[in-house]
Amino acid sequence: MKKKLPNQIVNLQNNFSLVENLLFLTLKRVLLLLVFITSNTFGQSNNCQAELKVEDNGNIRSTPLDGTYYSMIISNLGSSPDTYTLSTTNINSICTNTDGSDTAGNVIINTSFIDPDKNAITQRTVNPGESVNFYIHVTVPVGTVINKWSCTQIIANSKNCSNYLVDAILHTYVIDPSKD
Numbered sequence: 001m002k003k004k005l006p007n008q009i010v011n012l013q014n015n016f017s018l019v020e021n022l023l024f025l026t027l028k029r030v031l032l033l034l035v036f037i038t039s040n041t042f043g044q045s046n047n048c049q050a051e052l053k054v055e056d057n058g059n060i061r062s063t064p065l066d067g068t069y070y071s072m073i074i075s076n077l078g079s080s081p082d083t084y085t086l087s088t089t090n091i092n093s094i095c096t097n098t099d100g101s102d103t104a105g106n107v108i109i110n111t112s113f114i115d116p117d118k119n120a121i122t123q124r125t126v127n128p129g130e131s132v133n134f135y136i137h138v139t140v141p142v143g144t145v146i147n148k149w150s151c152t153q154i155i156a157n158s159k160n161c162s163n164y165l166v167d168a169i170l171h172t173y174v175i176d177p178s179k180d
Helices: 007-047
Strands: 050-054 060-063 068-076 082-090 110-114 123-126 131-139 148-158 165-174
Touching: 050 082, 050 148, 050 165, 060 068, 068 123, 068 165, 123 131, 131 165
Parallel strands: 060 165
Antiparallel strands: 050 068, 068 131, 082 123, 082 148, 110 131, 148 165
């Protein structure tokens, strides 16, 4: 014959089962959240792979005062489309001039981005596995000392992945317009 347990013990067992179920469900939700965050983080790094380069490795050029153009190529090596915001930074204080001259005399030049149709742009959208072309138009401000270098960092920031960027360095030599 089976003994009947008192009601308090049965209720206590039911309460333990309820607590165990709640803990199990909570743990399951936390684990699913962690898996989602981890896969999203790793997935994001796989999606954000790009390359920015000057066409034909032509990152060293001279320019007359009226300017020159650099032909740039950005390639999306990731697995999803991405848009890259374009910007430039003067890096005269940290670059090395290609002829070994002192960077203390380097000058500041103006830059703007244009697409192949000569429209001003600030970003480029690139599908996975594709490359797109754009140009950097370099101009020399009035009064700039000639026969001096300028170092410019070109930056393309991913919109898909925060803190992901690719860059290229331009070395531009400002020449005497009378000898152009």
